[in-house]
Amino acid sequence: MADVNTDSPLPPQPTAPKRRLWRPMLLMMVVVLVIVAIIVGVKFTQISALIAQAKVPLPAAVVTAMPAQFSDWQPSxxxxxxxxAVRGVDVTTEVGGIVRTLGFKPGQQVPAQALLVQLNADSDIAQLHSLEATADLAVIVLKRDKAQLAVNAVSQAQVDTDSADLKAKLAAAEQQRALVEKKAIRAPFAGRIGITSVNPGQYLNPGDKIATLQTFDPIxxxxxxxxxxxxxxxxxxxxxxxxxxxxxxxxxxxxxxxxxxxxxxxxxxxxxxxxxxxxxxxxxxxxxxxxxxSGATQRYLTVPQTSVTYNPYGTTVFIAATTKNDKGEDVLTAAQTFIKTGPTRGDQVAILSGVKEGDQVITSGQMKLKNGSPVKIDNHAAPLNDAAPTPQEH
Structure with missing residues (x-):
C-alpha cells in the first residue's frame, strides 16, 4: 500500500464572504448610474424648454402715442x-401817550392826513399856552424897548437882547406845538388800514405799531x-x-x-x-x-412733455416705427432717438431736432421699452397735450 504524501500544498479555494461583497457594490454602481441619468435627463429637458421659450417673440408693450405736429408759439x-404795495407802511407813534380815541375801523379806506389815533395831550397843550403867553410878553417888551431906543432911553444892546429872547421863546412855543401835533397820529397817504390791536385807554410807547396802511391800486x-x-x-x-x-x-x-x-x-x-x-x-x-x-410768434414741432426722457447722457424720446418681422409682417417697434428740446408751455415741449413732423412719438409707457421692443398703441388714457392746462378733477 502506497504512502500518501500529506505535505503537498492544495490550491486556495474562494471564501464565501468575498463572494457576497461583489453583489452590493454592483447594485450601488447601478443605482448611481440611474440617478445620474435621471439628473442629466431633467437638466436636458429644462435647457430644451428654455431654448424653445427664447424663440417665442416678446408680447407687444401697450403704449400711448401721438404724431409730432407744428404749433404756433408766442415767446414768453x-x-x-x-x-x-406801491405804498405800504406800519403806522407807529413818535411819542408816547395814552390813547384817547381811534379815528378808523380796520379794513377802512382812509384819505391822506386822516386822523387815525389821538393821544392824550392835555398837559402838552397847557404847556403850549404858557409858552405862547411868554412869547407874547417878549413881543411887547421888544416893542417898548424899540420905542425907548428911538429917544435914547435904552441902549442898542438891550434891544438886541430883547430880540434874541423873543426868538427863543417863539422857538420853544413852536417846539411844544410840534409835540402836541405828534399826539395826533395821521395817515401819511391814502390807503386801506389794516387790523389793529390798539384800544382807547392803552398806553403807547414810541415806535409801537398801530396798524398797517397800504395802497392797493395800482400794485x-x-x-x-x-x-x-x-x-x-x-x-x-x-x-x-x-x-x-x-x-x-x-x-x-x-x-x-x-x-x-x-x-x-x-x-x-x-x-x-x-x-x-x-x-x-x-x-x-x-x-x-x-x-x-416777448418777440414775434414762432412755429415749433410740439410733443407732450411726458414723452421726453432726460438722462445724464442726453435727452431722448421713443418713436413707434413700422418694421418687418421674420415672417415679413408689418409690426410696430420702439426706436429711441436723441433730441434737442426748446421752450415749454403747459403740457407741451418744443422739439428743435431729432424728430420729424408726423413721427409717432410715444407719450407714455416708455419706461418698459428698449430699442426694437414691439409696441401696441392704445390712446384711451393718453396724457394731456394742452398749452394752457387747468386742474382736472375726476
Whole structure:
C-alpha cells in the first residue's frame, strides 16, 4: 500500500464572504448610474424648454402715442412772484401817550392826513399856552424897548437882547406845538388800514405799531428771471398776472423796473411790474404768476412733455416705427432717438431736432421699452397735450 504524501500544498479555494461583497457594490454602481441619468435627463429637458421659450417673440408693450405736429408759439417768460404795495407802511407813534380815541375801523379806506389815533395831550397843550403867553410878553417888551431906543432911553444892546429872547421863546412855543401835533397820529397817504390791536385807554410807547396802511391800486409784482432770459425783458413790456384764489381773472400790467444787481447765488435778477388793481383783488404778499410776452410768434414741432426722457447722457424720446418681422409682417417697434428740446408751455415741449413732423412719438409707457421692443398703441388714457392746462378733477 502506497504512502500518501500529506505535505503537498492544495490550491486556495474562494471564501464565501468575498463572494457576497461583489453583489452590493454592483447594485450601488447601478443605482448611481440611474440617478445620474435621471439628473442629466431633467437638466436636458429644462435647457430644451428654455431654448424653445427664447424663440417665442416678446408680447407687444401697450403704449400711448401721438404724431409730432407744428404749433404756433408766442415767446414768453413765465415766473412766480409776490405782490407788493406801491405804498405800504406800519403806522407807529413818535411819542408816547395814552390813547384817547381811534379815528378808523380796520379794513377802512382812509384819505391822506386822516386822523387815525389821538393821544392824550392835555398837559402838552397847557404847556403850549404858557409858552405862547411868554412869547407874547417878549413881543411887547421888544416893542417898548424899540420905542425907548428911538429917544435914547435904552441902549442898542438891550434891544438886541430883547430880540434874541423873543426868538427863543417863539422857538420853544413852536417846539411844544410840534409835540402836541405828534399826539395826533395821521395817515401819511391814502390807503386801506389794516387790523389793529390798539384800544382807547392803552398806553403807547414810541415806535409801537398801530396798524398797517397800504395802497392797493395800482400794485407791484416782484418776480425773478434767470440771467439767460434777461434779454427778453425790457421796460414797458406787457405783463399778465394771475393769482391763486382769483380764478378766471387776469390782471394787466407793465414792467417798470429791472434791478441793477443779480443774486450771486442763483444768478437771477428781480423784475418789478406795475399792475392795475381797480377792485383791489390783489393784496400785498399774495403769491402770483407773471407772464411776459416777448418777440414775434414762432412755429415749433410740439410733443407732450411726458414723452421726453432726460438722462445724464442726453435727452431722448421713443418713436413707434413700422418694421418687418421674420415672417415679413408689418409690426410696430420702439426706436429711441436723441433730441434737442426748446421752450415749454403747459403740457407741451418744443422739439428743435431729432424728430420729424408726423413721427409717432410715444407719450407714455416708455419706461418698459428698449430699442426694437414691439409696441401696441392704445390712446384711451393718453396724457394731456394742452398749452394752457387747468386742474382736472375726476
Amino acid at each position: 417768460v413765465s415766473a412766480v412772484g409776490s405782490m407788493k 407791484y409784482i416782484d418776480f425773478t428771471v434767470p440771467q439767460a432770459q434777461l434779454e427778453s425783458i425790457s421796460i414797458g413790456q406787457a405783463v399778465s398776472v394771475t393769482a391763486d384764489g382769483l380764478s378766471n381773472q387776469t390782471f394787466a400790467g407793465k414792467i417798470t423796473t429791472v434791478d441793477t444787481q443779480f443774486d450771486s447765488t442763483t444768478r437771477n435778477v428781480t423784475v418789478e411790474a406795475t399792475v392795475e388793481n381797480p377792485k383791489q383783488s390783489l393784496v400785498p404778499g399774495m403769491f402770483a404768476r407773471a407772464v411776459v410776452q
